[in-house]
Amino acid sequence: MPDVKKYVYSFEEGNKDMKQILGGKGANLAEMSTLGINVPPGFTITTEVCDLYYKNEKQITEEIKKEILEHLDKLQKKMEKTLGDANDPLLVSVRSGAASSMPGMMDTILNLGLNDKSVEGLSNKSGNARFAWDSYRRLIQMFGDVVLEVEHAEFEHILENAKDTKGAKYDTDLTTEDLQEIVKKYKEKIKEIKGIEFPQDPVEQLFLSINAVFNSWNNYRAIRYREINGIKGLIGTAVNIQSMVFGNLGEDSGTGVCFTRNPSTGEAKFYGEYLMNAQGEDVVAGIRTPMPVSELEKQNPEIYKELVDICDKVEKHYKDMQDMEFTIQNNKLYILQARSGKRTATAGVRIAVEMVNEGLITKEEAILRVEPNQLNQLLHKQLNPVALVNAEEIAHGLPASPGAAVGEVVFTASEAFNKNQEGLNVILVRTETSPEDIDGMHSAKGILTARGGMTSHAAVVARGMGTCCVAGCSDILIDEKAKILTIKSKNITIKEGDFISLDGSTGKVYLGKVGTQDPELSGNFGTLMDWADEFRKISIRTNADTPIDAATAIKFGAQGIGLCRTEHMFFEGDRIKAVREMILADNVEARKTALAKLLPYQKEDFIGLFHEMDSYSTTIRFLDPPLHEFLPKEEKNIIELAQEMNVSVETLREKIEDLHEVNPMLGHRGCRLAITFPEIYDMQTVAIIEAAIAVADNCPVCGKKHDVKPEIMIPLIATTKEFSILKDRIVKIVDAKLKQSGLEIKYKIGTMIEVPRAALVADKIVESGAEFFSFGTNDLTQMGAGLSRDDAGKFLKEYVAQGIYENDPFEVLDQEGIGELIRIAIEKGRSVKSDLKIGICGEHGGEPNAVEFCHRNGFDYVSCSPFRVPIARLAAAQAAVKELLKK
């Protein structure tokens, strides 16, 4: 009948490529059925019927009804059971299933087909009256709620009353008689509220349920879900009618869950749990302990073999480790579900690599198989999962920097520093951190803050250092003076010196010492990374301010430094004193004198970095933050500093007041400092070029000659003139020093693109001599979208919830808006200089979506914190593979 449109498909008639009309679930059930796997039989009403339903005033046409009934008839024949039968009734489930997964958003009816007669049939057949009546109770409750629109609470009320009367704690404490009484009351309630009887005709039940599923396609939460997830172009949901099977029909029945490989370790060994004479919920309820699936081999070797064969077949078919649910009903094995199994990072990497070795998948597929962000788990120390079972979770913040940390609580940076010197492990707990805390942050094993988001100072610095950090943990209240932290909701008080444990990957905080385990960069990990490097097109650099960070990054595969923040070097030890002298200086000469004290430190810093980078490029950003960040904020510290600097408190306070800014983000910082105080960048230029000359000639660290490649980066450029004025000064200094040395060192001068205006005049900035652009996407997002990183947390959650931004734009690059600025800048910049070097050094540099964006838009490199380098390598490879597959 090629000219008659088909609206209903038996599972055997479909396959996995028919998602658009069968929905995801329907297509999957069809695929397994056609593979010959024993799936409980059923059929799918297509999404087109849903579309027609809405077009036809919420009616299913008679023709389609007829087609449905024909399929029902076939199903009854196949199952040798009939809906509503008083002896051995067929029960079916009615489930939604759109082409895109919308978990839990639409409605489902289970146990359909039960009525006052067939409940007895089920009771007889199963030999379990309680089970039959409980199933009936559930049907009426679900049907009453979803189809008849009687408030769910009405049924719960009756149920609770019954339990109270009986003194029952769990539903399972209710007897058959209790359940019969409840069923009666349920039916009365429906009559009372809706004026109708609960329909006894199973076919009526069926069509009403199908309508209800169609209606749920357009309920509020489903519409919102599609909006938020950008699901477009679907015509409706399919409806799956599937016969129900039961694992609790006696000792020849059972139910279980299995994995084709071990989801924790990735070992290629069948793995799972099961229970005989049980339903899935029995496993969940924890009343009985499930058995390892290996026991099934002893208990029922035939079924076991059948299961193993099916698993093998399904894994080979889908070419991925499968998570499967099965039920044994009267010694017959049914597969209820098969899907790609969730796995740990370790398992993910191992499975991907081994499947390539087994010839099951290609390297390209292996690369696409591992979620880059998951690698984080592999690179950091972890809390031991076993130890975690009994750990007391006391608070939950943002997972700001992954890893685990266990240590004594301290409340100040100096205390962290001191205790660390004594060899103790400490957790630094602060309301929020500031640049003054840098020493203490370096000394701590972990950092916990009460305020600030994923891109707060604490989070950014901690990620940069690879230190575990939980940020914005609003549950905790810190009293720095009293040196205690309290968690009101739990009535817990923690003193300085008490132990806590942090999980930076989940944001959870635990009381006391929780055991940890070290990262294991296994051979499989290395293999996957090597494959990634074969495919990726863009370089991966790192953001590193110290030789230690740089060395870590190199270990993780970084190919240069994309961002060295020189200001971080200004906070350490004695340096801050010279910085403050510089700030308090009244004139150029005094400023130069103070800066001269910083020069040897800066030079030493750069020598260390250049040595580590050897022949890789090192991009050094000149001083960026506003000067007030180097001065204390609190009265006590101001008085201390005034004494130390030998100035009056008033003078110091005036200076601080003078430097105060209403919007420091848009203030006197970056290259603006050098326009007004050119001496600062002059000193940094001298330090860079003297260091470069030293390591090129005779490295003070190793005595070798390095092919050093310094790249000087000017921050916060907004206009061409800023760039040309500063570039001229730099070139003069560098060239004079090089001439003096007699060496030839290839250096580049470029700029951050982080002010929107710079993106708009990017062509002119290149004309005035910029040799590279590095996108500072943090600031570009702040200015471009008008969002302050420090403040936006207050409303960004709501923004993401309402789908205004799909993600926090500080975590995931806003490709539509900020991405457009980047595209404009690249187009303009390369219109002048086609080989203009382009990179990214914002926090987004290690975020997989941003890495893909950079790949697509012709970036030369991305730069990210050392611990994100492997993630970026994999993400870059995935971007390249996706492009290959498109071709």
Place this chain on the structure above:
Amino acid sequence: MPDVKKYVYSFEEGNKDMKQILGGKGANLAEMSTLGINVPPGFTITTEVCDLYYKNEKQITEEIKKEILEHLDKLQKKMEKTLGDANDPLLVSVRSGAASSMPGMMDTILNLGLNDKSVEGLSNKSGNARFAWDSYRRLIQMFGDVVLEVEHAEFEHILENAKDTKGAKYDTDLTTEDLQEIVKKYKEKIKEIKGIEFPQDPVEQLFLSINAVFNSWNNYRAIRYREINGIKGLIGTAVNIQSMVFGNLGEDSGTGVCFTRNPSTGEAKFYGEYLMNAQGEDVVAGIRTPMPVSELEKQNPEIYKELVDICDKVEKHYKDMQDMEFTIQNNKLYILQARSGKRTATAGVRIAVEMVNEGLITKEEAILRVEPNQLNQLLHKQLNPVALVNAEEIAHGLPASPGAAVGEVVFTASEAFNKNQEGLNVILVRTETSPEDIDGMHSAKGILTARGGMTSHAAVVARGMGTCCVAGCSDILIDEKAKILTIKSKNITIKEGDFISLDGSTGKVYLGKVGTQDPELSGNFGTLMDWADEFRKISIRTNADTPIDAATAIKFGAQGIGLCRTEHMFFEGDRIKAVREMILADNVEARKTALAKLLPYQKEDFIGLFHEMDSYSTTIRFLDPPLHEFLPKEEKNIIELAQEMNVSVETLREKIEDLHEVNPMLGHRGCRLAITFPEIYDMQTVAIIEAAIAVADNCPVCGKKHDVKPEIMIPLIATTKEFSILKDRIVKIVDAKLKQSGLEIKYKIGTMIEVPRAALVADKIVESGAEFFSFGTNDLTQMGAGLSRDDAGKFLKEYVAQGIYENDPFEVLDQEGIGELIRIAIEKGRSVKSDLKIGICGEHGGEPNAVEFCHRNGFDYVSCSPFRVPIARLAAAQAAVKELLKK
């Protein structure tokens, strides 16, 4: 000799169109000479010679030298005098003159030709030995400094010594003998320092001077001047050699300045001053009082008639009022200079209008003739120029809002309000103002702040209200507690109640009461405005928050409201209390209750505005500032408010702390408030539509029916989703109210474009329903260029000085950078909706360059503060005329 290049032109050989080679001054002198006006004869060495001079290792070729000498010879013959002659010597001036005016940047030599012999000749011929020797002294000093590069101070030192020895106070107290002695010492000093004699050969003097002028083309200040003023493409300076004439050669000589019309009033009456037997500097020295030029008619009717005829001729020739300098030497009239005369705004308008009536210029020319910003003078009360002569200037700030104000000093907004209620005139003096001060600002005649720039709160609000304001007056120190202000540098203390006077057009502050004069919107002003309206293509709207502002703007010709800032309505009287209740509310219901109290106020506000606008559009912007702006900052006020609101001080402080933002500019404000608290815009929507319905039906103010046109503007939109979410809510409320009323009111919903991201997704914002864009260029500049209005003052001066920005980008729109964002937004927006309405409502809306930018880029309207409406009308007309002239 058409094949021989000509490098030197007699004045008679050139004309005004030869600026490129003769320079501005040379071309002007030539033009007058060829007109037959008696200019002291001379010749011009072209700019090409300067170019060749630099190309030829700073040498003038022999051929050109010869050409110069030939012209010198002709000049001597014409003047019947010879350079260096011992009896009646010719004296010449040697002056620079490039194609673009560079006043004072290059060098000049006067009295050239004097030497030991000719000084006697000049003495004999003039009968004034002192004059001759003083001229010689001046030549040596000027020549020594400019040509021979002997430090100017060396000569001053000798002169001061001579005066000290003689007990002379002024140079004029020195006798001939004194001057002879000084000349001797000058020559000895030159010999001592440079080892050469002062050249006695006048031709040597001449060529050395010409070289010196060429050299000054590339001195530091000239190069910087060209950079800063964007003067490009010039090849060098011309050199003008002109015979000198003297007005002090006896009673048949004299000198004067005249205007072809009165530069103060514009009256078409010859006007000027002169002195017989005098030089220009005698007038400046103030030793003798000059006579009105009408006296010359009596004293020397022939010369007078000649002068009047010349003036008439020159004015007709240049078609503009001329400012001319003349000298009578031995009864012969010479015109030394004629240029367009500076004039007051009143005179400018009158002259332009009358010249059209006289048939001298066209309306188009008249429109171009008046500088739009000058109109400011006409629209405000002014300090009386006569009274100003004796006024004591005590401080100098920024001319933040034009006009004049005289009143008693008060230091708090509440005091301003109280004293104003008593009928007193007050000047509100604050370190800086905040929104809480709004009542006081309304009550004051003038506002003086110690901090803040041209776009600070005080400045913006004052301009909006048309109140005189001097801002950022850093000379003053305010002690609010003691109620005094001090001006340290002048040792002046002013108490509350003391009188001061402000000039908001100059930024000057005067002690005591200075007389004022009222604005006079003369008939000529009206005529010019009418002509402007004939030509301009874009509408002019106003930024107005109150019916009074709206009425003022209508009087000045506004065609609608482009921006009504509703938050200003929230600060007044009782309203702030309800606003604060709303902010402190813990839940939606409490918030709604507080907002309900504001509704009647808002509705009343809008009724007043709609009534004033009649059938003009009224664009109302929803609440924009962050909520913390409505809460007090100082401890004292917090305690007060807590009592008033009946909450604990701690609760209030927590709320304030909670609302605190690190970068409020990028914070929780604008439409972001409505995403999290939709009740706020709901209330405003109800107020707008209820008000519109009221005035459309039966205006509560006048009882008429107005064709009301509300335009609802959503601020701070950055994403399409923000817009569509809020638009949907607004439309629902408005349409329900309209349906209820049975009226049809055409309303529009649009958005500010003030976040860079919005400009980049402008097409999508239009797709989601925006009916108009209004560019908020203040915020667009802040975010686009990463500059905080509140902070950037600290370095923007330096930025403008270094030419990084040509102007303060908050005063003059940055067309290159921010303009590019605007162009992108317009292009994208109109690609979706070709008739998308486009306006501007930032502070730039009334700035003439921005108005021209808007005209060129297809804006429908600009909106500015009421007092800038006439300026914008004229600027818009000028833009249209310029475009016409190009075609």
